[in-house]
Amino acid sequence: MTATDASTGAVRIPGLDGELVVDPEALREAGADYGQIVHRRPVAVLRPASVRDIVTVVRFANRHGIAVSVRGQGHSVYGQAQVRAGIVVDSRTLATIHRIGPDSAVVDAGVRWTDLIRASLAIGRTSPVNTDYIGLSVGGTLSVGGIGGASSKHGLQVDTVRELEVVTGDGRLVRCSERDDRELFRAVLGGLGQFAIIVRATVGLVPAETTARTYRLSYPTVEALTADQRRVLADGRFDYLEGQVVPLDGGGWSYLLEGAVYYTAPNQPHDPEVLAGLHPIDTEIVELPYFDWLDRITEIVDELTALRLPNPWINLFLPDAGTDDYVARAVAELTPADTGGGPVLLYPVPRARLTRPFVRVPDSETVFLFAVLRMVLPPDPAEVDRLLRVNRTLYERARDLGATQYAIGAIPMTNRDWARHFGEEWPAVERAKARFDPRRVLNPGQRIFED
Structure with a gap:
């Protein structure tokens, strides 16, 4: 969106390092997914050039009551990463591998597991758990769990994470782990995008065989x-x-x-x-x-x-x-x-x-x-x-x-169904939503809090 476009709109678009695009092709892509069942067209797509862009847009969304969702590789099957008349954050433009060490890697949420595995194998390391299709984004699988054949030994991908950097639903950039802001850390991993946007993750690595x-x-x-x-x-x-x-x-x-x-x-x-x-x-x-x-x-x-x-x-x-x-x-x-x-x-x-x-x-x-x-x-x-x-x-x-x-499929669900799904954790889900996304702007595609 150009400065001229912004000046003629109903609201003033904040300055960004990246792009906020509204062209039909970008909106069509963001309004669909691998499942090709649900189609919800957003009003704009953010292609962030920095984490600051995501903070800015989430704060903007809170001020104006706009919903925000995050889309990685678009491999959802039932509209989970879509948002009608809202803003979709395209995480593919934030895809840097920052560090690979003997036992962990620090990566942006838009990094594909394919690329992380290739890079880590260069020093004889690999991620402990890999989904059957490794072309998915790190942020995407950590939002749902990330299961694969090695889960029999290592659990899910979310069980191998050491630390996260996230943008909460109220627009705060927070670093969290089991030691620091544990409630947020544990809520975000497998939290279906309801509480914060993952922007960076420190994931575990193990020695790789050939x-x-x-x-x-x-x-x-x-x-x-x-x-x-x-x-x-x-x-x-x-x-x-x-x-x-x-x-x-x-x-x-x-x-x-x-x-x-x-x-x-x-x-x-x-x-x-x-x-x-x-x-x-x-x-x-x-x-x-x-x-x-x-x-x-x-x-x-x-x-x-x-x-x-x-x-x-x-x-x-x-x-x-x-x-x-x-x-x-x-x-x-x-x-x-x-x-x-x-x-x-x-x-x-x-x-x-x-x-x-x-x-x-x-x-x-x-x-x-x-x-x-x-x-x-x-x-x-x-x-x-x-x-x-x-x-x-x-x-x-x-x-x-x-x-x-395992909440990646196409099962029609109501708010009552979700409450039953989370069971004894449902009060904790509601508390986390109230604390980290009080205006409920994040990821409505799962329809967890809809009546």
Whole structure:
């Protein structure tokens, strides 16, 4: 927006180091996301050149009652980073890696995990936990949790963070950690963007191996799969542990345990020891360089992004005791057409590794992530609406078992639903909102506080 534009508007736009843009293409991009289900057009997009720009815009928004949201790589699926008639902060213009050390890295929120991993591998270090698609922004995954195959050993990405710099909803730039302003620190990590905008993070690093030896073990039933998943989760033999429900050519489903052992020659794993005590009906073993393994789906996701297909995902944390029956029933009602070819994930995580209070998980020693990453191909609004209703039914059925959602999917939710989702933490959520974002300008796309 030029000075002339500003002078003729209803309000005076503050001076910025970066840009506040209103061109149709920028507004179209910010009013959509990977999910292609919700479209909320903002009035402007901030492309910050400094943290000061974000402070300035948030304070401006408070004065004028304008909502603000933050968009990283735009990989949300249900409008979580959108804001109608508000301002979207495009974090991609703040993407500097400031420091990489032996055990941590300091990065801007707009840095992609891909770029951090490449840079840290140059000194033999890597992030402990990586999402399956590593093209996401640091700020984006830290706002929701950040789960991946290494969560079986290290928890979520939010559990590996040492320190944050954030801009609170009332426009204060604050540095926080477990030691300094602990309430804010713990609220922001996995806080769905409700309390502050992450602008910089100090994330943990661990020594990196050079090679990933992967084991793909097939099972005929969900019970057989989860029995072996529980076994390997308990003994920690895999550095990466996930699982999938895979359609069979003649109909029905197969169940896949995916495990990986990371190593550097000559310390390669001994396959009979790795597979001892497991009972798959088929085994496939493949090796990849470590980075290639982490980056294995990037090309596919980037191709799908360009297609702009609707993606009505559902992501649930199931309690261990109810997982087998719940998944068996859900899969019996599921056809490959219901997924559009998207993956169906199922894998365990130890609850003790999940330490951030606003990432809600069941009261169970082990929780299972169950995710149906649907695509609608070809795009069909009626089919999208049907699958959203199916998601809601699946959510209610899981919730009655004590499950929660991993809040990155497309599940229609009300304020009452969110209060039930946060459970005993709901009063703390409300207190944090009142303290850090009293005018409720931040991230309305989640619709947590809407009546």
